[in-house]
Amino acid sequence: MAPVSEYLYHVVRTMIDYHHDPSGASQEITVNGTYTDLSAAKTAAKTALFDDGYEEEWFTTFDIKGDPEEWTHGDGNIVYARAPEGEVFIVGIKTAPNMLEVEDSANHKIESELYHVLQTTIHYSKDRSGGDRETEIPGTFTTYDAAKDFAATCLLDEEVTKDDFEEFDEFEGQDDWPYGSDVVVHAVGVNGDNSIVSVIRKG
Known part of the structure; x- marks a missing residue:
């Protein structure tokens, strides 16, 4: 193995x-x-x-x-x-x-369906146009529900709470959600930088 x-x-x-x-x-x-x-x-x-x-x-x-x-x-x-x-x-x-702890394969590629959590930071404090941004993948899961649960809290930890953001919006099934169908969280930091956390499927 x-x-x-x-x-x-x-x-x-x-x-x-x-x-x-x-x-x-x-x-x-x-x-x-x-x-x-x-x-x-x-x-x-x-x-x-x-x-x-x-x-x-x-x-x-x-x-x-x-x-x-x-x-x-x-x-x-x-x-x-x-x-x-x-x-x-x-x-x-x-x-x-x-986080999947998957076993290695012959070609080293994971062929199963995966759900990726994408965390994008838009540095409006540096560039008001929104062009200065970076995206990381803090978690990958085999089910959408697991990915969504992780996405809902990946901006938070023991020291960072929702109250530390100027704005913290969560998708909870609302019809008027303005940030796109893949987005789970949209948050605005005190410096004006935006964080967008989404879940996308691959496989």
Whole structure:
């Protein structure tokens, strides 16, 4: 029996739609795959856009990380591609604790249906346009309910409560929820930065 991996390595594709929003605030994030081995995840990241049906000649820029000292597209990113109309595609690796405790497989990829908790911080305190943002995957689960329960509290701990935020909105089935069907929590910090916690399915 293969040993349990301590970490999961998520191949994440981010599309920044500069064509319709020059600020970079319009972003779409997809988890292309989850792996128990970093090398396997890096290999998958290099072909992720091709696996999604894109072709290299469709892009005006298509860079794959080689020499780390010459790479200018951010730590953790493996592929940077720019389309003719301005859209930018970035494929990178997000490392997270293996809360699933899944056993390793021959190709190191988890093939079962997964539900990922995405925590996005929008740094309005640095950039009022909302273009300065970052997304992490603090938890991955095999059921939506488990992911949703985790998402509801992942911004909180023994020292941070809901009262520490200027605003803390939770999805509880309301029809007028304005933040999107995947979003479980929207919170605003005292410095104006926004946190969005959502659950997305892969598999």
